[in-house]
Amino acid sequence: MPAPVIVEKKKLENPPRRIHFLGDRTLRQPAKRVAKVDEEIRLLVKEMFQTMYSSNGIGLAAPQVGVHKQVIVIDIEPDKPEVETLVLINPVIKKLSRQVCDMEEGCLSVPNVFIEVTRPEEVEVSYKDELGHPRTLKTRGLLSRVIQHEMDHLQGVLFVDRVENELLLTEELRKINFPLVLLNQLNSHPNTHKYLPLL
Numbered sequence: 001m002p003a004p005v006i007v008e009k010k011k012l013e014n015p016p017r018r019i020h021f022l023g024d025r026t027l028r029q030p031a032k033r034v035a036k037v038d039e040e041i042r043l044l045v046k047e048m049f050q051t052m053y054s055s056n057g058i059g060l061a062a063p064q065v066g067v068h069k070q071v072i073v074i075d076i077e078p079d080k081p082e083v084e085t086l087v088l089i090n091p092v093i094k095k096l097s098r099q100v101c102d103m104e105e106g107c108l109s110v111p112n113v114f115i116e117v118t119r120p121e122e123v124e125v126s127y128k129d130e131l132g133h134p135r136t137l138k139t140r141g142l143l144s145r146v147i148q149h150e151m152d153h154l155q156g157v158l159f160v161d162r163v164e165n166e167l168l169l170t171e172e173l174r175k176i177n178f179p180l181v182l183l184n185q186l187n188s189h190p191n192t193h194k195y196l197p198l199l
Contacts (some may be wrong), residue, residue, distance in 0.1 A: 037132035061153035
């Protein structure tokens, strides 16, 4: 019988996976459903957690490490060993609240950019855990936001695509020379056209 994935919450000098950054086309490719939750998937989950902790993240989707499978790992309390982690495989949003809220977001694939994004306050999601067991989770607040953020990655969407304040977005993206990065992203996402004036 397979065992749950247990990962020590610590940084590694050489994390097992490389995170892809804004400008890399791999981030714009939709992920495929996992056909079978097996040892290969559990190893991926373990390595994703190790990479996430090593990068000071609280969530990571498989496409961010170049794997186009619907796998997400989350730990909103990485400094608390007693707090359980969350693994979502083939997640599907069942319901979103009408109430929305603004909260600052960042992303391991868009380092050093933090900006407010509007999202539904509450989410209900169905998924499989790392043992292949079907689960349903209804949550709100930070965990809800992280789930929605990471599920966007599975569709090739980044949080900068959801920013409504374009002036503020422009200011933040210039910090990472976004117009230069943009040249590698033209025609890669339907929202990309709204950044063309930055050039």
